[in-house]
Structures are given as structure tokens and as C-alpha cells.
Amino acid sequence: MSATRHRALGGGVNHVLDYLRRMQAENPSFFYAIQGDNDHTGGSIFWADATSRMNYAYFGDTVIFDTTYRTNRYRVPFASFTGLNHHGQPVLFGCALILNDSEASFAWLFQTWLHAMSDRRPISITTDPDRLIQMAVTQVLPETRLRFNRWSIFKETQEKLAHIYQSQPTFEIEFKKCVNETETINEFESSWVSLLERYFVMDNEWLQSMYNARQQWVPAYMRDTFFGDFSITERNIGLNSFFEGFVNASTTIQMLIKQYEKAVASWHEKELKSDYDTTNTSPVLKTPSPMEKQAANLYTRRIFIKFQEELVETLANPATKIDDSGTVATYRVAKFGEEHKAHTVNFTSFEMKANCSCQMFEHSGIICRHILAVFRAKNVLTLPSQYVLKRWTRNAKIGDMQDEHATELPNNSRESLTDRSNTLRQEAIKYVEEGAKSIHIYNVAMDALQEALKKVSSAKNQSPVSAEDGALSNGRNQELHAAGDTETVACQSARGSHQSAFYFY
Numbered sequence: 463m464s465a466t467r468h469r470a471l472g473g474g475v476n477h478v479l480d481y482l483r484r485m486q487a488e489n490p491s492f493f494y495a496i497q498g499d500n501d502h503t504g505g506s507i508f509w510a511d512a513t514s515r516m517n518y519a520y521f522g523d524t525v526i527f528d529t530t531y532r533t534n535r536y537r538v539p540f541a542s543f544t545g546l547n548h549h550g551q552p553v554l555f556g557c558a559l560i561l562n563d564s565e566a567s568f569a570w571l572f573q574t575w576l577h578a579m580s581d582r583r584p585i586s587i588t589t590d591p592d593r594l595i596q597m598a599v600t601q602v603l604p605e606t607r608l609r610f611n612r613w614s615i616f617k618e619t620q621e622k623l624a625h626i627y628q629s630q631p632t633f634e635i636e637f638k639k640c641v642n643e644t645e646t647i648n649e650f651e652s653s654w655v656s657l658l659e660r661y662f663v664m665d666n667e668w669l670q671s672m673y674n675a676r677q678q679w680v681p682a683y684m685r686d687t688f689f690g691d692f693s694i695t696e697r698n699i700g701l702n703s704f705f706e707g708f709v710n711a712s713t714t715i716q717m718l719i720k721q722y723e724k725a726v727a728s729w730h731e732k733e734l735k736s737d738y739d740t741t742n743t744s745p746v747l748k749t750p751s752p753m754e755k756q757a758a759n760l761y762t763r764r765i766f767i768k769f770q771e772e773l774v775e776t777l778a779n780p781a782t783k784i785d786d787s788g789t790v791a792t793y794r795v796a797k798f799g800e801e802h803k804a805h806t807v808n809f810t811s812f813e814m815k816a817n818c819s820c821q822m823f824e825h826s827g828i829i830c831r832h833i834l835a836v837f838r839a840k841n842v843l844t845l846p847s848q849y850v851l852k853r854w855t856r857n858a859k860i861g862d863m864q865d866e867h868a869t870e871l872p873n874n875s876r877e878s879l880t881d882r883s884n885t886l887r888q889e890a891i892k893y894v895e896e897g898a899k900s901i902h903i904y905n906v907a908m909d910a911l912q913e914a915l916k917k918v919s920s921a922k923n924q925s926p927v928s929a930e931d932g933a934l935s936n937g938r939n940q941e942l943h944a945a946g947d948t949e950t951v952a953c954q955s956a957r958g959s960h961q962s963a964f965y966f967y
Contacts, residue, residue, distance in 0.1 A: 489511070495508050506560045509556065519582075520853065524587070526589075542554065547733060550692065553729070576602060586607040591678075610679040616638065641681070644681075705725050708721045745758050775797075780798075781794070795835045805832045809833075828851075
């Protein structure tokens, strides 16, 4: 299969490899690897630039593995690893050309990607429902919570049950309601049985198979794990949000790199704009609460808006104490007129800790209205630090990488590239703010910027490789063959594949 796919792609694969070699030569932190035979024609290709590797250090708690090419019949077998940055925007963690759809090939890909990310495993990963991918994830990331994308399941269900969808128009609505709107496992189980009985589909094989896999796609089973979702239905979309509009079924291998670079540049620009808006504009506060003001200064703009929605809702969701053991108090929180949808919050005053039956904080990293209602009742005026995830704050990429997700990126990459990038970004934001205050200052700023650009280009062309960059590149630009090399062997399939692998970084 790999040879056939390689022939179909023609010389475009060499075009991609030439690009990867050039990028690695320009930046020692650029990583790429080739699976296959010595002629590099038989296996898959993976790459991740320095920015992707650094972004993973900050935002690698939850990952999306996109293989849209398999379901949408893309001309190029292009896959990507993405996540969410501090603005809730897609962020890239690496890309691949998968020239061989097999369990061993996917296992190699996950092992290689993990190696590039310094073997730091994510908390969760979302993929399309696929047996080969599931087996590879189970093998390589056994402790990572695997979730199947609901959008894919809903789409496939519509195809499998086309006759029911046509004869029973309300089935789709009730099916999605059963999945999306049930908050507890018991509620889902009851609703599922009722749905199947009502439409006489108790023996349907497809629905039975989906039920058997329910713990990997039904929200009620996933609430205790961080996925970065802000709402139950928010992630009910396709997985290709980073490359949507850039790579599609008509993209050829010759076009791929250009479209890849356009997507990277576009999302980088959007992140910079969101950084600027967060730093230089102030949100409208809706309450006199000191906690709201605190959150406005801590969170990025989009995350603050989500928090603000929860805070404002506390006005309509009073907390009623129903039990108090002395150390832990239990509260019932419900919206006026919706007491049947009440949630339970356990609150420990001494530790200033609370947990809610809705598990929104565990799932999204943003505190829920129910806990905030209890804080309001207990006169807790500021957010306890344990309820502020750094990954959602405006300082997510400033300072040390998150302790709870410590990375082992090479020290020179972490300490120099990260610090330099962050410092330049912050100074650039200040420069833009000052430089736009008047036409005269703008013209001066533009002249100075052009002059600075010339100096930077000149320094780049004249400067030798620094000691720290040399330490990363020396001895690392060679092909590493499987025989006798522990790093390479570690990235082989556990099934005993005899393929060789080549790392470049």
C-alpha cells in the first residue's frame, strides 16, 4: 500500500523532504523523521518545527490527532497533531504524511511524535473513531484518555441509519439530545434505552457497537478528564480546524508545503492579534465583584468572557446548604425554576477547595457557576489560585513552562528560543502601541523598523552558529539507523517491526 501511495504522490514527496532538510538546516530545533527503507520511499514522514515543540510544552495537556484525509478522500495523506492555546485557538504540534495505513505505521508515528515532544504524554487525545488509531494510542499512550470525535460518529450514524433518518425525521434530534444533553451516566443510560425502545431499534448492530464504545465518545463519561472544551457541544465539529480552508481534498502534494505555511502564518497572526487585544484593551465588567476584576487581569480575553458568563449566572443560581460535617459543607445549586437540574457542590473552607457534580472545571479548566455561587455565599472574594489554570492566562507563555507539564526539551532550546521569543513578542506589542499614537510617530516607528530589519538580516548572514545552537545540532544531523541505536529502537512498533527509522534534529 505504501509503495502504491508513494507512486501516486510522485516526486512531490521529494519536494516535501527537500523542504524539511532546508528547515532543519536553518533551525537545529526543527525535527523530522522518516519511517521506512533506506531509499526513504516506503514509509511515513513526520515533522515539527521549533514553535510547535515549544507550544506543546505550554499547551500539550490535550491533543487532537486529525486524519480527515482518510474519511474525505484527500489526494494527500496529510495528518496533524494540534491543541488549544491560551486563547482557545488551534495550535500546531506536528504534521505527518502517512504513506502506509497500518497499526505499525500509526504506532511509529505516535512514538516519533512523542519523542519529538520530549516524551511528555498528554492528559487526553481526540481522534476519529478508527480501530488502527485506537490500537496505536493504546500501545504508545496507555495512560492518556482517548476520545472519539462525536462529529465523526454523528456523521457515520447518519450514513449507517439513512433509512431511519428518512422515515423518522425526529430520530436524529433525539439521538443527539440523548448524547449531548444528558449530564450523568445514569441519565444517559436511561435516555439511551428509552430512545432505542421508542424507535424500535433495540437490535440495531451499529447502535449497539456505538453503545459498547460509549466511554470513549459520550460526554457524560468524559467529564472527569481535561479536554479544554468550554461547552458540551463546542468540540462537536471536525478535527481539522487548524488546516481548514488551507488543506482539503483537492490539495496536491506539490501545493502542500505552501498551504501548510499559509495556515501556520495565519494562526500565528491571529494569536498575536488576540495577545494584543488582551494586553491593550479592557473588557466591560458586569458586576462589582473583585473576583471579576481579578479574572479580567489574569485570563486572556476569550477565557475571561467564558468566566464572566459563569460569574453572572451565579445571580440566578443560589446556593443552599444541605449538609455540614464540620470540615466539608455540601450545597445544592439550581437555577430559579429549574430545581430538577440542581448540582451538588462540596466545599472545604479550610483548604478553600470545592468540587461540583457538573465537573466543568475538571473538563474545561474554567470554574463553574455552581462553585462560584458557593464562593459568593461564603463571601470568597477572589479566585483561589488552584482554580486558575496558567494555560488559560495571559502569561501562559511567559516564565517557566508549566510545572505540572514539565518538559525535557533540550535546555538550550527551552531557555534561549522560548525566552527570546517571549521577550521579543512583549517588546513588539509595546512598540506597536507606542508607534500607532500619531502619524508622525508611526512614520518614525516604520523607518526604525525597516532599519532594524536590515541590521537583523545582516547579523543573521554574518553570525556563526552560537555555542548553544551548535550543542544542539552537533552530531544530530546524521541519519540514525535502527541497528544498535536505542533512541531509534524505542520508536519501533512493539509488534517487532524490522523497519528502520531516521531522525533529523
